[in-house]
Amino acid sequence: xxxxxxxxxxxxxxxxxxxxxxxxxxxxxxxxxxxxxxxxxxxxxxxxxxxxxxxxxxxxxxxxxxxxxxxxxxxxxxxxxxxxxxxxxxxxxxxxxxxxxxxxxxxxxxxxxxxxxxxxxxxxxxxxxxxxxxxxxxxxxxxxxxxxxxxxxxxxxxxxxxxxxxxxxxxxxxxxxxxxxxxxxxxxxxxxxxxxxxxxxxxxxxxxxxxxxxxxxxxxxxxxxxxxxxxxxxxxxxxxxxxxxxxxxxxxxxxxxxxxxxxxx
Amino acid sequence: xxxxxxxxxxxxxxxxxxxxxxxxxxxxxxxxxxxxxxxxxxxxxxxxxxxxxxxxxxxxxxxxxxxxxxxxxxxxxxxxxxxxxxxxxxxxxxxxxxxxxxxxxxxxxxxxxxxxxxxxxxxxxxxxxxxxxxxxxxxxxxxxxxxxxxxxxxxxxxxxxxxxxxxxxxxxxxxxxxxxxxxxxxxxxxxxxxxxxxxxxxxxxxxxxxxxxxxxxxxxxxxxxxxxxxxxxxxxxxxxxxxxxxxxxxxxxxxxxxxxxxxxxxxxxxxxxxxxxxxxxxxxxxxxxxxxxxxxxxxxx
Numbered sequence: 001x002x003x004x005x006x007x008x009x010x011x012x013x014x015x016x017x018x019x020x021x022x023x024x025x026x027x028x029x030x031x032x033x034x035x036x037x038x039x040x041x042x043x044x045x046x047x048x049x050x051x052x053x054x055x056x057x058x059x060x061x062x063x064x065x066x067x068x069x070x071x072x073x074x075x076x077x078x079x080x081x082x083x084x085x086x087x088x089x090x091x092x093x094x095x096x097x098x099x100x101x102x103x104x105x106x107x108x109x110x111x112x113x114x115x116x117x118x119x120x121x122x123x124x125x126x127x128x129x130x131x132x133x134x135x136x137x138x139x140x141x142x143x144x145x146x147x148x149x150x151x152x153x154x155x156x157x158x159x160x161x162x163x164x165x166x167x168x169x170x171x172x173x174x175x176x177x178x179x180x181x182x183x184x185x186x187x188x189x190x191x192x193x194x195x196x197x198x199x200x201x202x203x204x205x206x207x208x209x210x211x212x213x214x215x216x217x218x219x220x221x222x223x224x225x226x227x228x229x230x231x232x233x234x235x236x237x238x239x240x241x242x243x244x245x246x247x248x249x250x251x252x253x254x255x256x257x258x259x260x261x262x263x264x265x
Numbered sequence: 266x267x268x269x270x271x272x273x274x275x276x277x278x279x280x281x282x283x284x285x286x287x288x289x290x291x292x293x294x295x296x297x298x299x300x301x302x303x304x305x306x307x308x309x310x311x312x313x314x315x316x317x318x319x320x321x322x323x324x325x326x327x328x329x330x331x332x333x334x335x336x337x338x339x340x341x342x343x344x345x346x347x348x349x350x351x352x353x354x355x356x357x358x359x360x361x362x363x364x365x366x367x368x369x370x371x372x373x374x375x376x377x378x379x380x381x382x383x384x385x386x387x388x389x390x391x392x393x394x395x396x397x398x399x400x401x402x403x404x405x406x407x408x409x410x411x412x413x414x415x416x417x418x419x420x421x422x423x424x425x426x427x428x429x430x431x432x433x434x435x436x437x438x439x440x441x442x443x444x445x446x447x448x449x450x451x452x453x454x455x456x457x458x459x460x461x462x463x464x465x466x467x468x469x470x471x472x473x474x475x476x477x478x479x480x481x482x483x484x485x486x487x488x489x490x491x492x493x494x495x496x497x498x499x500x501x502x503x504x505x506x507x508x509x510x511x512x513x514x515x516x517x518x519x520x521x522x523x524x525x526x527x528x529x530x531x532x533x534x535x536x537x538x539x540x541x542x543x544x545x546x547x548x549x550x551x552x553x554x555x556x557x558x559x560x561x562x563x564x565x566x
Contacts, residue, residue: 003368003493011356108410111315112369113341265317 001114001122008126015089018210019134022085024141030076031145038068057210060224062231069153074230076142077167086134086167087199095191098182101265110265117257120179125255127175135168149163155233162232169245170227174199175250183259223248267326268293268449269314274323276313283321284309284473291451291466294386296444298481299453300555301548306473307453308349311420328418342370345411349422349453351403355396359406362395363413370414374444377413382438384408384432395545400427408436412443419443421452425459437463457555459495461485469558476558489549490524495542496535508534523549 037043046222048055048065056063059074076079076082097120100106109119139160155163176193185191206222209215225240266289277283284306301307312318314325316332327344330337353362367374367375381387384405395403404427411419424440425433438464440450454460460467460481467484469477477484492510495518505513509531510522524531528546535541 003365007365011354104348104350105354105543107348107352108346108366110317111341111344111346112366113339115338262319264319265312 001118001262004109004114004119004122005240006127008123009129010221012093012126012130016133016137019085019089020137022166023027023082023134023138026079026082027138027141028145030073031149031151034069034072035151038072044068044072051131053211057207059230060206060210061198061222061228062236064230064234067168067230067234069151069232070155071157071226073142073146073155073231073233074163077138077163078227082138086131086138086171088146089134090127090131090171091178091192091195091199092177093130094175095182095185095188095195097123097179097260098185098191100187102187106265116260116265120183120256120260121253123181124175124256128172131171131175132168135164135171138167139164157234158237159233159235162236162238165230166229166232166238166241166245169249170223171243173223173245173249173252176249176256180252180259181256183256183263237248267291268328269297269451270324270326271310271314272324274310274325276309276318278320282473284313287323287470287475289468289475289478291449292384293448294484295446295447295466296440296450296452298460298465298467299451299470300455300457300460300467301470302455305470306454307470308422309473310470311422311451311453315420335455342414343417345414345416345419347407347411347419347421347424349426350519351407352493353395353403353406356394358392358394359398360391362406363391363409366410374413375527376415377409378393379442380409380412380439383435383442385435386511401429401432404428405432408439412439414470415443415446418449421450423454423456423550424452425454425456433459469555484554487525487554490528490552491521491547491549492524492531492545493519494535495519495523495543496539497542498539500538504538510539519543 030196034044035045038045045065045068048068052065055071058078059071060078062074063069063071097106099107110116112119114122118222125222141161143154171249178191178197181198182188182191185194202222202224205215205218205222209217209222211217226238228236228238228241232238269289269291271287271289274287275285277285282304286339287306287310299307299310304385309318313320314327314332316337319333325332327337328340330340332338332340333489357365363374363377367377381391383401386402386405386409390398390402395406404424406422408421411421425436428436439480442453444450448490452464464481467477467479467481468475499515500520502513505520505522510520510524512522513522515521524546532541
């Protein structure tokens with residue numbers, strides 16, 4: 001197991017370097033623009049007030065004009081580009097199992113002296129490690145750039161810790177969902193299409209439900225509802241969201257184990 | 266007990282294709298050839314034996330264990346495998362892949378150097394990324410992966426695919442050496458010459474069913490001969506069938522046909538029928554024996 005874990009981890013080097021560059025640049029832009037537009041001119045305050053509903057839908061639960069820094073930096077985590085990139089990493093790694101089975105590399109992998117569920121668990125743990133590092137990188141980049149630009153009202157340690165945790169749990173959960181779908185799918189494109197469609201439906205539903213009160217009842221089921229980064233950055237513990245994400249991760253993982261043991265390779 | 270054993274092994278895919286009632290046993294020290302046309306069920310059988318596919322019914326034992334059971338999974342340390350459609354992690358160097366598979370088993374690769382030497386695979390080649398390899402080089406790397414830990418048993422699905430004829434001969438010698446050192450080979454092939462050169466025992470599979478299981482020597486003995494001669498008085502086709510001939514063609518007194526079985530008995534019977542002239546008898550290929558197993562149903566169709 002250990003050998004397979006490190007073998008898989010080694011494959012992520014290039015991707016992690018790309019994330020390091022990308023997230024550093026992105027968080028630099030975010031920190032700089034906060035510093036530049038949250039001054040006395042009140043540009044950010046005006047924007048947030050004018051488009052309050054839209055900003056709330058975009059940034060998620062916990063958006064508040066009173067917690068400007070937490071709401072603003074929440075955008076970093078909830079920005080579609082960041083979500084897409086980090087989720088894309090987790091999903092592509094998870095559906096890699098189908099790719100292996102489809103392309104034939106899985107033949108040698110699944111004839112190692114390991115039970116099938118241990119093979120996919122090991123691969124999943126390598127993905128989780130990658131997601132851990134990416135999320136950690138994002139937090140560090142935001143903190144470093146905030147200090148570089150001398151931002152005074154940046155969130156505190158617990159704020160960043162909970163933002164990191166909730167983001168990490170969310171992405172791990174989606175990676176586990178992708179793994180379960182991959183264990184059920186015959187082709188990589190099928191697995192990717194199903195996973196991306198489900199997540200896109202959740203995201204759009206969450207967004208629309210934030211704007212339309214009559215759809216509000218759907219929001220708790222979207223899995224994005226618990227992704228309350230501004231709440232976290234404001235220093236609030238997100239136990240419920242974390243437990244939901246961990247519970248779903250374990251459920252998806254258990255389903256993956258069940259499916260991989262029974263399928264033909 | 267055989268090192269590989271299948272009893273009434275059946276695997277049916279949702280499409281209705283598959284293999285049915287496969288009974289076979291491979292003894293230690295054999296090079297067992299699994300012969301069949303494309304789509305006959307060779308790969309399916311191997312994949313069930315390796316635990317990659319679940320059988321629909323029947324019993325399978327590899328090194329005495331169920332390949333999907335706990336002990337069977339542990340026994341994989343003593344098994345090598347070369348897939349038919351070999352796919353390798355292209356981003357890695359050859360050496361990294363060899364080390365990964367070796368470490369995932371027992372961490373040792375006592376046979377690596379010998380296999381590399383036999384396949385003319387250099388250390389320089391190992392330091393290249395696999396995406397830079399030609400098809401033949403990838404196949405060689407697959408062979409090294411399968412054999413480097415000197416397993417007790419190795420499954421090879423068409424092992425010489427993509428290799429040039431000289432290297433093919435090296436592979437045959439390598440397999441013989443490996444078996445001489447206590448190993449056992451279960452290899453599928455549709456190359457009859459290959460089976461004849463290297464295997465001791467052979468199973469022939471047609472449309473998912475085993476149609477023959479015998480020693481290669483026996484199969485070779487039953488080769489078909491092409492015969493040509495004249496006989497006076499001129500025989501009827503019925504006379505020629507009585508002496509064991511088939512596919513008879515008579516043209517201006519010259520008789521052409523095929524003969525399966527013992528030529529000695531044929532000649533004796535033929536001489537009883539009259540005077541034989543201009544006899545030529547050419548030993549047929551093993552391919553003709555193989556086709557014998559395929560012909561009856563094709564003719565019926």
